[in-house]
Amino acid sequence: MKRGKLIVFAAPSGAGKTTIVRHLLGIPELNLEFSISAASREKRGAEVEGKDYYFLSVPQFKEKIRNKEFVEWEEVYPENYYGTLKTEVDRICNAGKNVIFDIDVVGGLRIKRKFPEETLTIFIKPPSINELIKRLKKRKTESEEKINMRVSKAAVEMATAPQFDVIIENDDLGKAKAEAERIVSEFISTENK
Template sequence: MKGKLIIFSAPSGAGKTTIVRHLLSRGFDLEFSISATSREARHTETHGKDYYFLSAEEFSRKVDNDEFLEWEEVYKGTSYGTLKNEVERIRNKGKHVIFDVDVVGGLNIKKYYGKEALAVFVQPPSVEELRNRLTGRSTETEEKIAMRVAKAEHELSFAKQFDVVIVNDDLEKAFAEAEKVLSEFLGTGSSSRT
């Protein structure tokens, strides 16, 4: 039996990656769908683990060959996408695919897979808190942070199109809510996993 799909989307800095990593450690038989991107790797990131880092030309070639389930130029010159073969590789093993993708990408995957997919929107408690989190990362310039905050304000308007919204104002509560939602969707009963 093919696995189901669990999509986590959020504005940058809302905590979706932290929640996804937590769920991967909780025994739900999940495997992470690694996205492709045309951006440079950050010093903490590894090709084939965090992302498939592709040149702009290679990314374009895969778009032209219809190899993406979804893709978007998120920032000028920087594209992200989900490779179809990555999703099917995981599903064919009977594992559930978990995604950590931008908002538009998440909605596109949900549209493609319908009821086989659960779309979860992780919302920051406020735009100001989001700015503080992005600044606290110390990975980007003030200009990049301002760009991400402006984009986040727009992305927040999409929350109502998702199946579930989790407000991440307390990380432990967000973890518990995500586990509960996942258990219900996968039909695994209790959300207490080890």
């Protein structure tokens, strides 16, 4: 059985990557399965354990780091860890499916470095920082302080965009979805070098 490919979507919070990833997951021909990340934060809203994230305590997360159980991990905010478990990637790839990631920019670039031939990295760029602020406030899931933290981090994340294989500007969601669909479809249909 052919091993699946890795498709990484990364972006500042509020850029629309999760919406685009969900759209792609609904296209059977792409043979995608979502890589569920591990996180050391509390659940938000209607998030579900084992569907949205594997929720771990900070001590559990640190133990998995020590045991080298992650493909990549990052302390995104103080005591707030996110990472991709090796078992998750192996489970999906070994089933012959393509893995789609919705992760932090640093984690996305780490995956590309570890698996350069099998990985496509896509950066979803918001039209502007002001638009990003509007989208984050519209969610109504975080405090003003958290939103400000995300916005200040966004400038750093935007600077990494040129390191990605593809940049899609999400100023029109329909166009961004169509572009992502075309790019992912082309990548999946090409053979590894």
